[in-house]
Amino acid sequence: MSARDTVEGGIWKRVGLGTTTSIWKDHWIPNNPNGQSTTPIPANADEQKVEELISNFRWNKSVIFRRFNKEDAENIVKIPISLSRTGDQHFWIHIEERRKEVGVRGDSGSSYDDSNTQIWRTLWGLNIKHKIKLFIWRCITNTLTARETIFRRTKQGSPCCLRCGDKIETVEHILFHCAQAQKVWKLAPVQWDGIQTQTGCFMQWWAALTQARSRKEGKQHLALTANILWQLWKDRNELEFEGKEKDGIKVVQKASIEWMEFEEAGTGKEARSTSETDAADARQREEGMEVRDLVELHTATQKATEGHKMGIGVVAKLNGTRIIADWVLVDRTSQLAIQDEAAAVRLALIKVWQLGWHRIKVINANHHLIAMLKSGKGDNPNTVTLVDDILALANLFQMCFFEVGKNSNMSLCQSISRYALSIVLDEERIFVSS
The missing domain is CATH 3.30.420.10 (Ribonuclease H-like superfamily/Ribonuclease H)
Structure with missing residues (x-):
């Protein structure tokens, strides 16, 4: 089969974040005949991206039904929005067969590719409080409401960090780049100097971090790190909502103490690791128990x-x-x-x-x-x-x-x-x- 035959039907996009999918140029609406909008293209609309139609993991229906004809609007809101913050991905659409995903990826891999599967497994396996696991999950999926996120969605308030004054407040800024965060990490009893270049994206940083799980005391170091991240977020919120300033050493002390107390609470003779529990439960399922x-x-x-x-x-x-x-x-x-x-x-x-x-x-x-x-x-x-x-x-x-x-x-x-x-x-x- 020729290359022309192989790609007949064109390359379509599956919407993830919507950051790289053009509203008017790309084929991204599955229920439309050729995947493109049938609404007349407005003037100066070449650079409009699908992310403009998404708000808080939901389609902005008021914008969509105002901007598109009824058929387009109905088909767009049928597209599920990913909760995993995956990038937009390419699909080959064949005439002979139904839609089939190929190995061409967009901004980031699927939330269920091998590396990301390990991220979730490592997170769940940590010996930390459930609320901290949920917090880390929100960091990975970029669903924390930092100032930049609120400003981008509502155009209200300031996107700048309250503590720094002139830097845009993203999750990465709060946890890594803010002066308070940098001070905390310098004082912290666990260091991750080898992955400093990954701090521009929390998910990439955490993925690199999880590679240390197999080293001696690796999971303990990850658990302590998660507690430090949690305390940095709490420290930010105390400043944001209560006007309270806290010295960096107190953030480190609080994280260390809570981590040690939680570790000690789970070290009894009857305690089993998550991996042991998983293995036992798997055996029980296989044996019909x-x-x-x-x-x-x-x-x-x-x-x-x-x-x-x-x-x-x-x-x-x-x-x-x-x-x-x-x-x-x-x-x-x-x-x-x-x-x-x-x-x-x-x-x-x-x-x-x-x-x-x-x-x-x-x-x-x-x-x-x-x-x-x-x-x-x-x-x-x-x-x-x-x-x-x-x-x-x-x-x-x-x-x-x-x-x-x-x-x-x-x-x-x-x-x-x-x-x-x-x-x-x-x-x-x-x-x-x-």
């Missing part, structure tokens, strides 16, 4: 007969019997069952991650979705984004696996999804803390 404190997460969706409303039902059962939580959620349907089900699973995992639950079995009746999650591969740009996000979230748990559910066992969450079509605001009930 019950895994203790396993939360079964049943998810289902229901599409309205008219309009774009979708109801989501989520039921959490402890060890497959006792209901400990349920969620009634409202979202917008993509008009594709598998994409809707994947979006529901992603949302459900975010909910239980916020509750601090550790062992999860996701149960969904869609065989195709479960097969994609087990293989780690989507079958089009939209499902690839959702599968990447789900697997990145799954790696944050001590255990998370996927199973096809029988319709006879899914009746409750299916009923909840139908009920969700009658409400306006989400509802949730948490009966116990697992």
